[in-house]
Amino acid sequence: MTQQATPVEARSMGTHLDRADGREKVTGHARYAMEHGADDGVEAPLTAWLVQSTIARGRVVRVDPAAALAHPGVVSVLDHESAPRLADTEDRELAILQDDRVGLRGQIVAVVLAETPEAAREGARLVHVAYDEEPHRASLEGAETYAPESVNAGHETDWADGDVAAAFAGAAVVVDQRYSTPHEHNSPMEPHAATALWDGERLTLWDSTQAVHAVAKTFAPMLGLEAAQITVRAPYVGGGFGSKGLPHAPEMAAALAALSVPGRPVKLAVTRQQMFALTGYRTETVSHVRLAAEPDGRLLGIEQHAVSQTSAIKEFTEQTATAARMMYAAPARATTHRVAALDVAVPSWMRAPGEMPGMFAQEVAMDELAFACEVDPIELRVRNEPDADPETGNPWNNRRLVECLERGAERFGWAGRPSAPGTVQDGDWWVGTGVAAATYPTLWMPGNTARVESLGGGRYAVSIGAVDIGTGARTVLVQIAADALGVDPAAVDLHIGDTDQPAATVAGGSAGTGSWGTAIVQTVQQLRADHGEHPDAGVASTATAEAYPDMDRYALHSFGAVFAEVRIHRWTGELRAPRLLGVYSSGRVVNPMTARSQFYGGLVMGLSGALFEESVRDPRFGHVVTQDLATYHVASHADVHGIEVEWLADDTDTLATPFGGRGIGEIGIVGTAAAVANAAWHATGIRVRDLPVTADRFVR
């Protein structure tokens, strides 16, 4: 029985350490999923190309591969009759090519294998598929909704407290509005991809994934294999932001293709266009928010009723209203989630599912309440600070929202801001400022095991099947291990990104560093307990992280405050954001450089969502028509101006993890769009409640 880890003294933690993989990245030597060659065991690979359904719902009547097979270089065409059989087909997103049903436009209905990428692509074009089409539903508007059993991350579908009706009946001030966030796609720069090799005994996947062990664990029973027969390697992953957190259908296509050609590697890259149907997305959300308050802004009641969509073939419900359960004090509140099952692609995780859309609605509503009550937006939030977590009743651990707001106000120059909108003009530009709060729960995932081996001479090897998708995990885990061991970071060899290493959970939920780091610290302490301070070379310990018992007795969340200045052109409505500031409390920052980049990245994606991102689905056909980076706009260099980030000092949280850090990957996107929309209102007096905040809203 291993002991719970004890807190680690910081030596390397909190100081700069160069990224362990920086040199490989800037020289282009880092190898991503499609880049493994003969020295990795990938010799003479075939290329697989996906054929997607052109109907949203119905049956495949016939797949005619004749023209494709006649094309030089095409080796085979797998369809629902010829593809290898799966042992378990319950997951209809992943169980591709097993039957004739079509549940979404863009579903994989065939896979072409060819000697070259050119032949594979042309072969896919030549596969003729005949369908029996059935009517489909692809629009949330007017769709029938239901209450799911639970929502993402296991949260309760509905949660209420106190007498909401009475709170609103007696309230002096009520805000009652609908807010919406659009359908968005994660769009990491590296398209989803996998190279697969089945040698007759073992399946090896070089995968672009945030969770190597989860891929093996999910695929093994489906493929009728033992988990030990699947090796998943992800040394480098070109971003994910949630879309690579769970395996998706293309990885299964690569696995099935490999099974069909034993001994021959198969490379499958999802095209940018295909990603808009096959690799997850953030569903559109509509929130009905009601706030009841005293004349001084003190909340009497909070309601958020969120509606989103899922896919009829697999349920995923965005937990949009969960932040409203804990963010502010109120004697009465009601939160609900309803979802419509449509004949569309399967939604999934996208950076801060729940908090990002939910806090957009809440934080714009709070801004509306501040103006209605004639209270400064920061003061309004201070007045509604809860003494304990309203949802659980647990005491807060390290809730420092007010400090974030106050420090941000000071740095941003908030004092003296005119409370009325539309009062500041600079030439042809309206100028405004806005603020929003941010929060993200401290998640801790069970199921993390590390192995620490003494290499002699004071050097150690640390192994855990974690993945660095750009977060800096490969660097910060070295710092955590070094401090736990009491050695220099240069004395630690870290091994991650491979199922050959001990079990680890996903690089997601802002829980990677916390969960993996806890396992590493605990294993180091196990090694010390087993073998002392100077273990012989070759001596090793393995331990599985234990949950901190206090995590259930306290409310653990990170907090932040986002400030935005926007300029809106009075004639064209063009919106520019010259200044964006985020101030955060997220526990100990292990590496200031990689942490700052994480926060910047969250703020940039938040700004991108505020101004540009919107996937447009054509309900007549059921697919996203803005399926590339020319029509699905994300922030570019020219869109990003003065972004600043800061974190509170002395923010060590050893209740969350033995190294004192909480997660930082997601909180940067939370509240950012609300701060921009609130600033846009302050500039113009026009309240935008539906993202993105586009120019047409401001043209009068």
Place this chain on the structure above:
Amino acid sequence: MDTSITLTVDGSEHTLDVDTRTTLLDALRERIGATAPKKGCDHGQCGSCTVLLEGRRHLTCLALAVAHDGDEIVTAAGLTGSAADPASRGEDALHPVQQAFLDHDGYQCGYCTPGQICSAVGVLDEAKQGHPSHVTDDLEVGGDVELTDEEIRERMSGNLCRCGAYVGILDAVRQAAGQTPGRGVDPARHTHDHETEGAR
């Protein structure tokens, strides 16, 4: 239909038969094994595949390999002295732009990075040669356009970074252009601790 072409990639000459449908990007990645240029969109929308083609930055996904017979290509790997030997994993001296990206953490996942770096090398040269951009006031300036922040952002906007490393990239290009870096990572970073990083 196959055609024989010769490409010089990072200093090495390669003669290969390519399917005439093969893009320059696929010739590099799938045939020659030069995987520093990345495939992010395959449609000229993201910049990840940027290389220096005959000395100018170029999107290789929008070029057909057969159209570039005899051309010289430098990828991000070729900016160091190590290109001919990938086994060296870039142990040789870094190009100043590569070093600047490291100094200012101008990347996270690294996938857009080789393209950003090739693009930045191209930007520095274009500015020296007096090429104007959309935000250049004086189109007749002739030589040496001053690389203001606005110029750098504009000229780098063909290279998307979904990790949002734009602040660090701007600082890196400023450093490489010989200007003082602004925010972001202080070059004296090794002395950083939480006292100087945190508030108050």
